[in-house]
Amino acid sequence: MAGSSTGKVPIVYRNEYNIGFLGLEKLHPFDSKKWGNVFNYLKEAIRGLTEEKIHSPPEVTPAQLLKVHTQEYIDSLTKSVNVAKITEVFFLAAIPNFVVQRRVLKPFRFQVGGTLLAGELCMEHKWSINIGGGFHHCSKDRGGGFCAYADITLCIRNILEKYSSRVKKVLLIDLDAHQGNGHERDFLGDESVYIFDMYNKYIYPGDMEARAAIKKSVELFTGTTDEEYLLALRSKLQEAFEEAKPDFVFFNAGTDILEGDTLGRLSITREGIIERDEIVFRKAKEAGVPIVMVTSGGYVARTAKIIADSIVNLKDKGLIHMDLD
Ligand SMILES: [Zn+2]
Incomplete structure (x- = not known):
């Protein structure tokens, strides 16, 4: 990595992340241009931040995907009906697979490439943010x-x-509103990964088998508000850092905890989300541990601006440094 990122900010994004065709954005309760909107808001808010200043990731390669996934699973994605089930966008079942690959799976593969790149940039810069990624319900074979x-x-x-x-x-x-059962299934029994998951226990996926992989959990009730959420976060995060003694922090920063998000069903305000991210980044900084953040779930229209505002807040608080001269 050395040299290649000189003068750049460890933010990862490219236009290819965005999905948008056939009225998908109208059928799904979903801002399918969320990632682009986040970056546009960031450009407006941070002087000197341009496409040239951030990192544009390559698409994840088939060989890289096979480091985690089974060939059988990858092959299953060549049937549109399976992609329709995974995305819960059921009309995709009727679309030719080459179109589904190009318009839906390829954007996802760029985001996966983004998470991989962000992980590496983080080792160099102590922090990094992939504006996409965070597909926490997917495991090696499902x-x-x-x-x-x-x-x-x-x-x-x-x-x-x-x-x-x-x-x-x-x-x-x-900290996405949903339980991260994908990575939990993959890391079940793996002592090198300590999972701290805070989620609404009354919504999808309710994966009891995967829960066995969680080292520290906070199970939230529908309608949980800022005060109780942030109180629990502060104390349990402290415990998690003490118990894990990590060398690396991966932060899945889903924003579907936002009030009014009908999927997450929690009642966290914009300010609550900004404070949440600040608490996590501050903790990592105090511990001197690199932290990578991905944006995960949260697709209501207000979300993109809140993510951008939160990143600006991290910068203003000196928790992330951007060299933009
Ligand atoms: Zn979620």
């Missing part, structure tokens, strides 16, 4: 809940392998 590739597993495995002398223990903090 997709679901809009997640077709296991980018979290792939990124963490890559870091543990490539930086084995520096990274022995990863703390995976999953």
Whole structure:
């Protein structure tokens, strides 16, 4: 990595992340241009931040995907009906697979490439953010809940392998409203990954088998508000850092905890989300541990601006440094 990222900010994004065709955005309760909207808001808010200043990731390769996925699973994606089930966009079943590959799976594969790249940039810069990724319901042999590739597993495995002398223990903090059953299934019994998951226990996926992989969990009730959420986060995150003693932090920063998000069904405000991200980044900084963030779930229209505002807040608080001169 050295040299290649000189003068760049460890934010990862490219236009190819965005999905948008056949009125998908109208049929699914879903801002399918969320990732582009986040970047546009960031460009407006941060002077000097341009496409040239961030990292444009390559598409994840088939060989890289096979480091995590079974061939059988990858092959299953060549049937549109399976992609329709995974994304819960059922009309995709009727679309020729080459179109589904190009318009839906390819954007996801760029986002997976983004998570992989962000993991590596993080080792160099101490922080990084992939504006996409965070497909936490996908495991090596099963997709679901809009997640077709296991980018979290792939990124963490890559870091543990490539930086084995520096990274022995990863703390995976999953604060999306849903339980992260994909990476949990993949890391079940793996002592090198400590999973902290805070989720609404009354919604999808309710995966009891995967829950066995969680080292620290906070099970939330529908309608949980800022005060109780942030109180629980502060105390349990502290415990997680003490118990895990991590060398690397992976933060799955889903924003479907937002009030009004009908999928997450929690009642966290915009300010609550911004404070949440600040708490996590501050903790990593205090511990001197690199942290990579991905954006995961949260697709209501207000979400993109909140993610951008939160990144700006991290910058303003000195928790992430951007060299933009
Ligand atoms: Zn979610």
